[in-house]
Amino acid sequence: MTSTDAEQQIASPEDLRTVEALRAGDERVFRELIERYTASMIRVALMYVRTRAVAEEVVQDTWIGVLGSLPRFEGRSSLRTWIFRILANQARTRARREARSVPFSSLAGPGGDGPTVDPDRFLGADHPAFPGHWASPPRSWEGMPEQELLAGETRERVQDAIDMLPASQRAVISLRDVEGWSSQEVCDLLDISEGNQRVLLHRGRAKVREALEEYLDGRAA
Amino acid sequence: MAYAFTGPGAQRPFAGDRWPEPGTWTDRARASRVEHLPVWIAAELWVVELEGAVHDVGTQLRADHGRLVEQVDGWDGNAAAAFAEDCAARIRAFAARSGPNDAMAAYREDAASLGPADANVAGWVAAHAAAAVEGEDGAVRERSRQAAWLAERLELRADGRVTPRAPARR
Amino acid sequence: MSEAQGMLSCREVVELVTAYLEGALTEAEEVRFEEHLAMCDGCAAYLDQMRRTIDVAGRLDPKAVDVEACDRLIHAFRTWRAGSEPEGGS
Numbered sequence: 001m002t003s004t005d006a007e008q009q010i011a012s013p014e015d016l017r018t019v020e021a022l023r024a025g026d027e028r029v030f031r032e033l034i035e036r037y038t039a040s041m042i043r044v045a046l047m048y049v050r051t052r053a054v055a056e057e058v059v060q061d062t063w064i065g066v067l068g069s070l071p072r073f074e075g076r077s078s079l080r081t082w083i084f085r086i087l088a089n090q091a092r093t094r095a096r097r098e099a100r101s102v103p104f105s106s107l108a109g110p111g112g113d114g115p116t117v118d119p120d121r122f123l124g125a126d127h128p129a130f131p132g133h134w135a136s137p138p139r140s141w142e143g144m145p146e147q148e149l150l151a152g153e154t155r156e157r158v159q160d161a162i163d164m165l166p167a168s169q170r171a172v173i174s175l176r177d178v179e180g181w182s183s184q185e186v187c188d189l190l191d192i193s194e195g196n197q198r199v200l201l202h203r204g205r206a207k208v209r210e211a212l213e214e215y216l217d218g219r220a221a
Numbered sequence: 222m223a224y225a226f227t228g229p230g231a232q233r234p235f236a237g238d239r240w241p242e243p244g245t246w247t248d249r250a251r252a253s254r255v256e257h258l259p260v261w262i263a264a265e266l267w268v269v270e271l272e273g274a275v276h277d278v279g280t281q282l283r284a285d286h287g288r289l290v291e292q293v294d295g296w297d298g299n300a301a302a303a304f305a306e307d308c309a310a311r312i313r314a315f316a317a318r319s320g321p322n323d324a325m326a327a328y329r330e331d332a333a334s335l336g337p338a339d340a341n342v343a344g345w346v347a348a349h350a351a352a353a354v355e356g357e358d359g360a361v362r363e364r365s366r367q368a369a370w371l372a373e374r375l376e377l378r379a380d381g382r383v384t385p386r387a388p389a390r391r
Numbered sequence: 392m393s394e395a396q397g398m399l400s401c402r403e404v405v406e407l408v409t410a411y412l413e414g415a416l417t418e419a420e421e422v423r424f425e426e427h428l429a430m431c432d433g434c435a436a437y438l439d440q441m442r443r444t445i446d447v448a449g450r451l452d453p454k455a456v457d458v459e460a461c462d463r464l465i466h467a468f469r470t471w472r473a474g475s476e477p478e479g480g481s
Contacts (some may be wrong), residue, residue: 025472027469034454034464037394039454058432061462080407109407113404128322128327129328131400132402137401138440139436140436158447159454177448180449201409201413205409209442212440234435235428251425260426278422341430
């Protein structure tokens with residue numbers, strides 16, 4: 001999934017075909033579309049609204065809105081970007097209407113900006129020779145058989161770890177690492193800076209790595 | 222020409238990929254001059270050719286393109302072990318010159334268990350031990366000594382001259 | 392070349408991993424980061440683990456949509472289709 005750095009990706013020929021098919025009433029194409037994007041849309045919606053139930057409603061409303069807006073799709077952005085922008089607008093509107101929405105100040109996520117690796121794993125700052133170095137370093141996974149990492153259960157653990165992240169970290173890691181969005185695309189959609197996005201990605205990835213390490217080390221033991 | 226340490230199988234350190242086979246150009250080449258080699262010690266040592274916008278960033282040489290030329294066979298487990306042992310001796314010597322010192326005690330203890338796989342760490346500890354006794358200059362001298370050790374042992378070109386050329390499209 | 396100044400500890404390195412992978416460090420910072428990894432198996436392993444974690448994440452399938460939600464959307468689609476094509480789409 002490539003994208004130009006500065007601008008939104010314009011609609012691909014595939015995007016235009018999809019829109020045409022939808023306008024012609026092709027139900028199969030619509031089903032494929034909702035299957036591809038809905039889970040991600042729910043995660044993004046959860047950055048703005050509090051409960052999953054409300055997020056699901058927002059996503060439903062978004063799809064209705066997408067259908068109604070199809071005549072206005074001009075292909076100046078990719079179809080995906082266009083859909084998610086409608087979603088983001090719907091989510092923000094809904095959040096404003098809801099009495100208790102998730103304030104943007106919590107975008108950094110709980111835990112603020114503390115260390116992402118348990119400090120106990122490092123030697124103290126007062127260590128005479130190796131301050132701040134690993135006390136219990138991570139093991140290399142290079143010797144691990146390929147199928148271990150590719151196994152379904154490994155993927156499940158990673159998915160679980162992602163699902164347990166705070167909403168904004170979860171959304172960013174899902175868009176970036178699971179779905180393959182570029183940094184620019186994520187920042188544009190969520191209207192956050194590169195720096196903010198990187199912090200969310202960093203914290204999310206650190207937790208997922210830790211969960212994966214626990215799982216794999218447990219198997220190796 | 223310059224030199225590049227790599228992981229086993231010409232694995233590019235930290236990049237998560239490998240150098241292509243010798244002769245084939247690749248982008249984002251990283252290498253070092255002889256004088257800076259010790260900090261980059263790893264499993265294999267290669268002669269590399271660099272091309273296009275070659276520039277120094279501290280101890281690293283960066284270029285638009287590079288390719289492996291040939292492996293420096295002399296850099297093997299024996300050489301690494303010899304390097305580590307040589308550094309261990311230096312560490313013990315520095316320790317002997319320093320007064321009671323927790324850091325130095327830790328370095329010396331570390332030195333006792335340095336094997337061929339620890340060649341890089343051995344160099345690092347030796348440089349730190351030198352700094353503890355002789356200050357920053359001591360560390361610089363120790364690293365220079367290590368570089369000279371490698372150059373002599375492996376018959377490396379001491380000038381570490383790089384011949385940048387105008388990029389020739391391949 | 393300064394050995395002692397600007398040396399990174401492992402605790403600092405693990406907080407720079409994402410910036411490194413994103414290409415957000417300056418060249419000088421990158422080299423210092425890589426110098427540390429050259430001498431530190433623990434941090435080299437950490438970076439490798441991070442890369443593999445990202446790789447596994449990239450292999451996750453999009454989650455299945457709730458059947459009920461999907462049905463509702465298909466229903467909505469049909470309604471929309473019927474409404475927007477007065478001559479009757481198929």
